[in-house]
Amino acid sequence: MYDLIIRNGLLYDGSGAPPVPGDVGISGDKIVAVGDLGAEKGQAEIDVAGLAVAPGFINMLSWATDALIHDGRSQSDIRQGVTLEVVGESYSYGPANEAFKAWLRDIQGDIKYEIEWDTLGEHLDYMERRGIACNIASFVGAAGIRTNVLGFDDVAPTPAQLAEMQALVREAMAEGAVGLSTALIYPPGSYAKTDELIALNQVVAEYGGLYISHLRSEGDGIEAGLAEFLTILRAANVRGEIYHLKMAGAANWDKLPDIVARIEAAQAEGLTVTADMYNYEAGGTGLSSVIPPWYHDGGEEALRERLRDHSLR
The missing domain is CATH 2.30.40.10 (Urease, subunit C, domain 1)
Known part of the structure; x- marks a missing residue:
C-alpha cells in the first residue's frame, strides 16, 4: 500500500x-x-x-527570495513545475553586517521585511521557520562578501581583508552554501580581480562546492571571460558552472561553436565545468551593467552624484 x-x-x-x-x-x-x-x-x-x-524543475538562477518571504506558497513557480529555487547570484542574503543590512533595507521594493539574521545559515533557518512550499538552496555571493569587508569601493583587499573574506566564505560553506557565485559585469563584483576570486574559491574547494559565474563578458570579450573562469577553476581546483552562457550581440553569434569547443576541451583536460542557458533568445538587465564601473566606485550615492555632474556626463 x-x-x-x-x-x-x-x-x-x-x-x-x-x-x-x-x-x-x-x-x-x-x-x-x-x-x-x-x-x-x-x-x-x-x-x-x-x-x-516529471521531476521538479530547478531554477538555477532564482530571485524569488523576497517573494517567498512575502508568500511562501511559491505558487507562480510551483505551478510551472519548479520545485527548487537556487538563489544567491553575486549577492546572497548572508553574511550580513550592519552596513550590508542597511543596503538590503534600502533596496527593498514593495515587499518590506525585517532582516533578522547575520549569517547565511541564519537566513536559511529564517526561511524554513516562515514556511516555504518549495525547496531552496543558496550560493554565497562574492559581491556580498566583498561589500561586507570592503564596502562598495573599487579597491583591492589587503592580505588581512582577504583573509577576512575567506573566513566569511568558510562560514557560509559550513552553514550549507552550495558554493560561491559571481556576476562580474555588475559593480562591486566587477571590482574583484582574478587572484581575489581564486583565493575565495580555494575555500569553496575545501568543501567540494561549486563556483558559478556570470562571466566578466558575454559579448565582445567572451573569450577572455571564459579564459578567466577556467583559470580560476584550475588554480583553485574547484568545480565550475557558467550562468546563462550566451553570445551577446549579433557580431558574436558565430562564436558559439568555438566557445563550446573550449569548454569541452577543458572537460577533456579534467576540469569539472558545465554551463546553463536560457530557453529563449533574448535577455535583459539593469543600467548598472552599461555604466562605466568607475562611476559606481563608492556606492549608489556616489553614482548619483557623478550622474548629476554634467562635466562627467
Missing part, C-alpha cells in the same frame, strides 16, 4: 530519454516505485492520463 499513486502518466525521468507510460508510487515524502503499478493500491490515487509526469 502506497500513500499516493500517480497513474497513467507519461513519465519523463530527466535523463533526456524518450518518455514512457507508467505509474509513480509515493510513500511519505519519497518516490519508491516507478512503472506499472496496476495491481498496487494507494491510500490516494490520481489519474493523470494524457499528462506528463
Whole structure:
C-alpha cells in the first residue's frame, strides 16, 4: 500500500530519454516505485492520463527570495513545475553586517521585511521557520562578501581583508552554501580581480562546492571571460558552472561553436565545468551593467552624484 499513486502518466525521468507510460508510487515524502503499478493500491490515487509526469524543475538562477518571504506558497513557480529555487547570484542574503543590512533595507521594493539574521545559515533557518512550499538552496555571493569587508569601493583587499573574506566564505560553506557565485559585469563584483576570486574559491574547494559565474563578458570579450573562469577553476581546483552562457550581440553569434569547443576541451583536460542557458533568445538587465564601473566606485550615492555632474556626463 502506497500513500499516493500517480497513474497513467507519461513519465519523463530527466535523463533526456524518450518518455514512457507508467505509474509513480509515493510513500511519505519519497518516490519508491516507478512503472506499472496496476495491481498496487494507494491510500490516494490520481489519474493523470494524457499528462506528463516529471521531476521538479530547478531554477538555477532564482530571485524569488523576497517573494517567498512575502508568500511562501511559491505558487507562480510551483505551478510551472519548479520545485527548487537556487538563489544567491553575486549577492546572497548572508553574511550580513550592519552596513550590508542597511543596503538590503534600502533596496527593498514593495515587499518590506525585517532582516533578522547575520549569517547565511541564519537566513536559511529564517526561511524554513516562515514556511516555504518549495525547496531552496543558496550560493554565497562574492559581491556580498566583498561589500561586507570592503564596502562598495573599487579597491583591492589587503592580505588581512582577504583573509577576512575567506573566513566569511568558510562560514557560509559550513552553514550549507552550495558554493560561491559571481556576476562580474555588475559593480562591486566587477571590482574583484582574478587572484581575489581564486583565493575565495580555494575555500569553496575545501568543501567540494561549486563556483558559478556570470562571466566578466558575454559579448565582445567572451573569450577572455571564459579564459578567466577556467583559470580560476584550475588554480583553485574547484568545480565550475557558467550562468546563462550566451553570445551577446549579433557580431558574436558565430562564436558559439568555438566557445563550446573550449569548454569541452577543458572537460577533456579534467576540469569539472558545465554551463546553463536560457530557453529563449533574448535577455535583459539593469543600467548598472552599461555604466562605466568607475562611476559606481563608492556606492549608489556616489553614482548619483557623478550622474548629476554634467562635466562627467
